[in-house]
Amino acid sequence: MTSSPYLPIVVLLLAALGFAITPLILARLWAKTFSPHKPGASKNAVYECGLASEGDAWIQFKPGYYLYAILFLIFDVEAIFLLPFAVSFSHLSLGACLAMFAFVLLLLEGLLWAWQKKVLVWT
């Protein structure tokens, strides 16, 4: 009898799923059989430090954090590509080098644009 080399993975996957789902099912069964559901105003409140909750959890944040996160992506992506580029720099073809420079310049352009838009200044 021949078995697929992927069979152990399937078995492990099923075991992992069972390991995660069985306690959830047991907990649900326990709650249905013995433990009644008891929600309440304080228990369902937005905030939990002891003081009364005020307002809604859906509030607006300044976009400054978002812009910083996006700018971080420029450096992040650049770092990922720069390392293999530097390692194999000496035996790369001219075309590959030019493509890499074009890529870095594109990222640089994004940074310059953000700089010009004064995104780098925290207000």
Add this chain to the structure above:
Amino acid sequence: MDEQLKAELSKQGIFTTSLQELYNWSRKSSLWPLNFGLACCAIEMIATTMARYDLARFGAEVFRPSPRQADLMIVAGTVTKKMAPQVVRLYNQMPEPKYVISMGACAISGGPFKQGYNVLKGIDRFIPVDVYIPGCPPRPEALIDAFMFLQKKIDAQQITGAARPRHLDADQPSEFPIPEFGPHDLQPTSNPAIWHPPLVQISQAGPDESRHD
């Protein structure tokens, strides 16, 4: 299964248990206290969790800073009237099953500050207390003793029947009314549903003549 048969089986290397025992055992062995201190008793509570006294031996080293992850509230210290609504709200926000240890003289009755205009005379006026520890402050050994007492209490709980604990009874409330901090006192000053003041016989007839020292 009766106890005798169970002991006989365990002698033969057969371990038997019931769902109730398993549930109580796991519940008492993983009580997560709320990381919440009010006054000097909290220092003793911290000492109890440290290496010297080591509450972790009883499975309670995980002090949770959020009531949503805790099931044991240790009221450690003087409860002022301004703080009482917050204590009750924190208790309400804890998921069931939840237990309360009233630690020290202040949490029981107001302690040395009982005459103070701003001190609540016992947290059991608003939330149900499972174990009281006297002391000012109680030593870590006393807290550990109270903890073991609570574990014994949990171990004896029934999961069905009329004697089952509050959290398994659908008719019992999970949340208690939060008092309001009024201009003179808390409104209301106590929750009559859970607080039954001890009856004190006060005689109007003066000192008892029949007693001779």
